Amino acid sequence: MIKRLIVVLCFLSLILQIFFRYKLTLTRYFDVDEYAHLHWGYNILTGSIPYRDFFYIFPPYFLFPVAAIIAAFGRKAQTLIAVRGFIFLIQLAAYIALFLWARKLRGMLVALMALVIFIFLPLPSDKLLEIRPDLLATVLSIAGLLLFVKAYENKKAIIYFISGFLFSISLAIVPKTVFFLVPVTMVMFFRLNKSYLFFVLGVLLNFILVAFFFAASGKFLLALYLTTKLASDVTKVLASKFYMRPDIFFYPNDTFYGTPGISQTLIVNLIIYFVGIVWGIKNFVSSLSYTDDKKCVREFVFSATLMINLYAFVKIFPLKHLQYLIPVSPFVAFYFADLIVVIASIAKQSRPRLPRPLRGLAMTLIGLSSEIILVLIIGYLTYLSFIMFRYKSPWTNSAMIGKLNKLLTAIPQGEPVFDLTGETIFYPDGYYFCCLPYGQYQEALNFKFPDFKEDIERRGTKYVHIGRTDRLEVLPAVHARYIRENFKESEIAGILVKSEKKQ
Structure with a gap:
């Protein structure tokens, strides 16, 4: 009975939190980076070529859906809201990808709890609703990881191909997602199989398409230089001038946490990240000892992805922008959810040393208490999500939309x-x-x-x-x-x- 209540509460929490995300996505003010991506998408629509006609240091894929939406909705301010709607759909895809992974690893309860926690997480929730390529690239990589594991378990060449294809699209959007490929490469190296050739073909297909786009621009070498060497040099120069510590976002900041000072959302966010990372490390170590080959691979791939992306954020990326936590946050949410469900399960199965007449009653009470704690966690996180939503709701894009309308009239x-x-x-x-x-x-x-x-x-x-x-x-x-x-x-x-x- 209590377990069913937990599942129902998870669904109710998800409905409320997704509604909060929907409202904020459509109404939140625009970050300056969003204008850049919108404008570059408009450039594509009007026939301008990246690298040749305008400065651009990323692969071009993210600009195509942005250009398509602008083409569909027209040259007007409300088109910006339509593109934000597209970003909301990507958020939903992220929730689905995490749910499928979590259900495969631990079952329905952990999957639902992981979603409740992930949608709540203050960091990097603001970046999930912005018009930027990072979330889309991360979703594709997470989906690629899941399909790789499915292909490994079922020995399906076509699934290997699709997995590689998704990874290559991700790289053609944001090259920083290359770190998702590290665990996959390690598995392929230590578990040799001819079917991996289909994975490689899937990866190569988009590399060929990007190379063709570079060549079609008439500036192949320049495009290659801008998206590789120069992109790296730019971040290094900016990092040397504007140093950012890896923990910069984990201090009081009402923009992120929805309340000023040392708030409940700040503290809970810190607890989730710390505990989730520690439990993820424990699972990474444990994954190396499983005798079941399929379980070993899926546990290793998932936990190693957290470790590698976390290491990249702390040690490799010169700039510590908040969006660089996007590849880390779903894994943190999963492992925190996994741990609290494990603790509840252990408590439920505990057998206190009491006289036999009291032991059954004590076990029942402990079991109920552990499940009630899960109920309280769900309710508390939903409440904190509402607090953040209420605080951030007045920060709308109406002034920016009004300004753009005036510019479109004046120029x-x-x-x-x-x-x-x-x-x-x-x-x-x-x-x-x-x-x-x-x-x-x-x-x-x-x-x-x-x-x-x-x-x-x-x-x-x-x-x-x-x-x-x-x-x-x-x-x-x-x-x-x-x-x-x-x-x-x-x-x-x-x-x-x-x-x-x-x-």
């Missing part, structure tokens, strides 16, 4: 805009670089890019968007000086217009 369609934030979105680029503070890492830009003055004049750029604050300081000094000398403030907030030349 003629088709006019090139040199945009330092990407907020104008639906305009051609006024310069090769857009939406990025490229002056902060100009020493890493070791390739020949267009001369600023010549490119601005060639494109006929009459507008510069600097945003709510003057971002000219994030440009190279020469570029900033040219803008100050040749552009002036306009009646449109945040927009500079080209000055008329003196006769």
Whole structure:
């Protein structure tokens, strides 16, 4: 009876929490990175080619669905909400992927508990609702992991191929997901099988497609350089200037935790991460000792993925952006859920040393208490989710939507805009670089890019968007000086217009 109640409460909690996520996804303010991805997607739609026509240091795949949504909904501010809707669907896919993995490893109860915990987790929940490629790439990698294990257990070549294909799409969205491949590669190395060739073929297929896209841009070597060496150099330069500790997000911050100061959500988040990681390490060590080969592989692959992605976040990634915790958080949620269910199960099976007439009563009470604790955990996490939702709900995107509507009215369609934030979105680029503070890492830009003055004049750029604050300081000094000398403030907030030349 209590177990059924726990399952019902899990479903109720999931319905409420997913509703909270849905509302926040559609109404939350836009991060500056989101504008960049939206604008680059619009560039793709209008025929501009990454690497050749505009600066871009990622593989191109994420831009295609963004461009498709813009094409479907049109050049209007509400299209941004439609793209956020697409991101919400990716969140749902993440929940499904975690549920399937958890159910395979531990069964229905742990799977539901893992979802309740994952959706609650304050870190990195804000990044899950933003228009950025990290979540989609992570979901594809988690799905690829699951299919690899299924292929290993069932010896199905086609499933190996699909698994490899999903991994390669993930890499073609965010190359940082390469760490998901490490446990898979280790299994293939120590468990040799000819069927792995189908996995390799699946991986190679998208590599070939990306290489074809690079070649079609007419700048194959430049595209390869921008997405590999330069992308690495840029993060290293920024990390040297803006050092970020790995624990930077685990301190009081109302933006993340929904309440200021040392809050309940902060403390619970810390407990879940610490306990989940420790229990994950324990399971990683245990996975090496299983005699059942199939169980050994699935436990190893899942736990090793947590260890490797955690190590990458702490030691390998120069910058510790919050979105880099996305590949870690589902695994942390699973192992925390696993541990509390294990503790409840052990408590339920305990046999206290009491006189026989009292032993049965004591066992019943202990069993009920352990299950009631699970009920309380579900209720408490749902309550904390509501607290965060209520606190964050006023932080809406209505002002940003209103601003974009004004910009679309004030600036003629088709006019090139040199945009330092990407907020104008639906305009051609006024310069090769857009939406990025490229002056902060100009020493890493070791390739020949267009001369600023010549490119601005060639494109006929009459507008510069600097945003709510003057971002000219994030440009190279020469570029900033040219803008100050040749552009002036306009009646449109945040927009500079080209000055008329003196006769």
